[in-house]
Amino acid sequence: MLTYGSYIGGRETFSDEWTYTVRASAMLEDVIGSLRIKRDLDRGRIPAELAPASVVGRCSVGDHHDVEAALAAAAGAVRSWAATPLRYRLRFVTELHRLTREKHDAIVEMLVAEGHPRALARWEVSGILVNTGPETREFLATQLEQHVTAGERQFTLRRVADGVVCLNPPQNATLANAMLGAWALAAGNALVVRAPRSAPLGVLYAMHELVVPALERAGAPPEVLSVVCSDAPQTLRQWLNSPLVDDIMYFGGSEQGVAFGAECVRHGKKPVLELAGNDICVVWRDADLDLAATALAEAFYGSGQICMVPNCAVVHPDVADALLDRLRERVRRIRPGLPEEPGVLLSPVRRTDAFQEVLEEALELGAQLVTGGRRLDVDGTHNEVSGLFLEPTVIRTDGLKRSRVLRAVREETFFPLLPVVVPDRAPDAELIEQIVEFTNTNPYGLRNSLWARDPEVIRAFVGGVRGGGLLKVNDSHIGFLPVLPTHGGTGLTGGPGGEANYPALRTSHLQGVSVAAGIDPATAVFAGPDTPEVL
CATH class of the missing domain: 3.40.309.10 (Aldehyde Dehydrogenase; Chain A, domain 2)
Structure with missing residues (x-):
């Protein structure tokens, strides 16, 4: 049985409360019996060591203190990570792609255990691979940073990390959508992920087994990633009220999602919405x-x-x-x-x-x-x-x-x-x-x-x-x-700011930089061909 705790500040932490995952096929074969086993395990009536083979994993449940610790760790790490040159941050995506390829079959089996038909699971993993593949990495590198030399000036047009990004994946595709946060990390942000209590195992598996080791291989500060299994209403409210949070990536239905996006704006947060499609x-x-x-x-x-x-x-x-x-x-x-x-x-x-x-x-x-x-x-x-x-x-x-x-x-x-x-x-x-x-x-x-x-x-x-x-x-x-x-759209799909969703671009902002040597401000202030004397 897989066992995962919250990951906060580079450390795995555990609580006294657990939520267990019963294999979906066992649920389908005996719904009432499987639900009884899960309930008894969740409430501590059955010791973990006596769980039947149908129980594939358990996740430690965090509280508001864990969420606050995750936000503080992220806020403390984002300055150094955002200042890390882009080529080093992209190494993280390269390593993530490599790990996903190596563990392809294990990821598929995880999704199948959670109830995704095998063909659907393989499609979801293909999305992660394409989204982190070399062609996508090379393209997004050009969007995140460009350099131009003009005379004695060197211009840079770059995307700068927004800061602390919180991600709330949907219950129907938790693992795959949580992995979209990888590009928020590559843009220089720190990432805090909420694993839904109803389906936490895949998210915690992906973060612990894929994202954490990829960050380690890229030399990222461990505090740039945190993941906590927690209640949705309390956690979302905590994110909205926290001065440490900059962006919230939200997945869900259109009516609820558009309303939540408006609330994000009222609280000074940038909403990145992935809602319904038709x-x-x-x-x-x-x-x-x-x-x-x-x-x-x-x-x-x-x-x-x-x-x-x-x-x-x-x-x-x-x-x-x-x-x-x-x-x-x-x-x-x-x-x-x-x-x-x-x-x-x-x-x-x-x-x-x-x-x-x-x-x-x-x-x-x-x-x-x-x-x-x-x-x-x-x-x-x-x-x-x-x-x-x-x-x-x-x-x-x-x-x-x-x-x-x-x-x-x-x-x-x-x-x-x-x-x-x-x-x-x-x-x-x-x-x-x-x-x-x-x-x-x-x-x-x-x-x-x-x-x-x-x-x-x-x-x-x-x-x-x-x-x-x-x-x-x-x-x-x-x-x-x-x-x-892979995602993104307009109207009720992405809210008022909806568009094709590159998380690296949507969790960053455009900044222009000019570096010059020996420019006389008295002449540089005028852009026209004739420079009047002003000083």
Whole structure:
């Protein structure tokens, strides 16, 4: 059984309170029994040494004193770390990438133990590798610091660390999103991470086994990183009230997240928001329909409980029937199962009642059920009473304006439901304009994608779509790419300051520097060709 304490000021610290993690597959096989074991372990009724093999780890729970100590350690270390030359700070990212490659399989197994289907876990680790890979490092180095010589002056345009950055990862993807803090560290910040009490093991594993040794190899002061498993409301309030905190990276739902961002501003903190997504994938009439159908089926990774999956498809009316046939065939092969089983993509869904409400509303307002719609047990059998999984569900709805009134189309639903919107027929030039407008009026803006061959259509889409932190053409919707950011977006996805999220840039600020030798201030004060005598 893995055991982790808080990491504060370069030391692992332990408390008398623990939270235990039971393997997700054991939970699925015996929910009541597994919850009883976890409860008894958490309350100390069962000694840790008598925990069954289904218990994979335990984490020490910190309190407000630990959070305060973490903030103080970070504030004390940030000055020297921020002043460290960029090339040395980038060594940390290089070492982190190397460690992630070395421990790839172990990280996957950690995610599987927490309940991520193996395919989903491998996708998450691929995101960490791409985000820390050489192409991304080289690109961000140019964004963090540039030098120009002009006459007797040397100019530097650089990003300067904001200071102490606090990160609150989401419960659905704690490990992968906590790792986004690595680039806040590379920018010269000190980082304090809250491990959620409901899912702390992956975060503490990643910090202890990956980030800490990478920082050590890069020669960073150990105090630049702290991680504490703690209660969310108390910790977030403590961060807001602390004069030591500069930025807060927050992951969560849009309504709550936008409100929290406003509160950050009121308290003088910079919010870096990663909120909901309602991504649109457009399929044009000349698209490769087999590849497009495969990309749309990515909507069901993790049962759609991921912000960056395609949440809505818009399909040219000429190819809608053919695409739906291909999509139906692929979706029917997607099944539930234990996370360890090969080929499983679906995760248990908490909001089954909300799923039924959204689906029933869509059908009542004229949508057609293409496939799915039922609750399932882990073995794939139908169970409308207590099934923990939902059948991957596709609906068809006609008309752009008529479809936007459906909750399934206008909101992030966060379960395995993909609406396929088929616009009314119109000349192609008008239709692409309507689709671009439909995409731009989506209040969210994480990723948007297009499948098309016509260069004019591609040009109109790329040139016209303003929302979204990432646009992809003829590619996996969820796949990670070097150089481009893994997260980020506009509107309800990132709040008023939303954009493509490079954490190194969003937790730093731009500064210009000029270093000269022998410049006469009497002449330097004037920028024009004629220098008047003033002194």
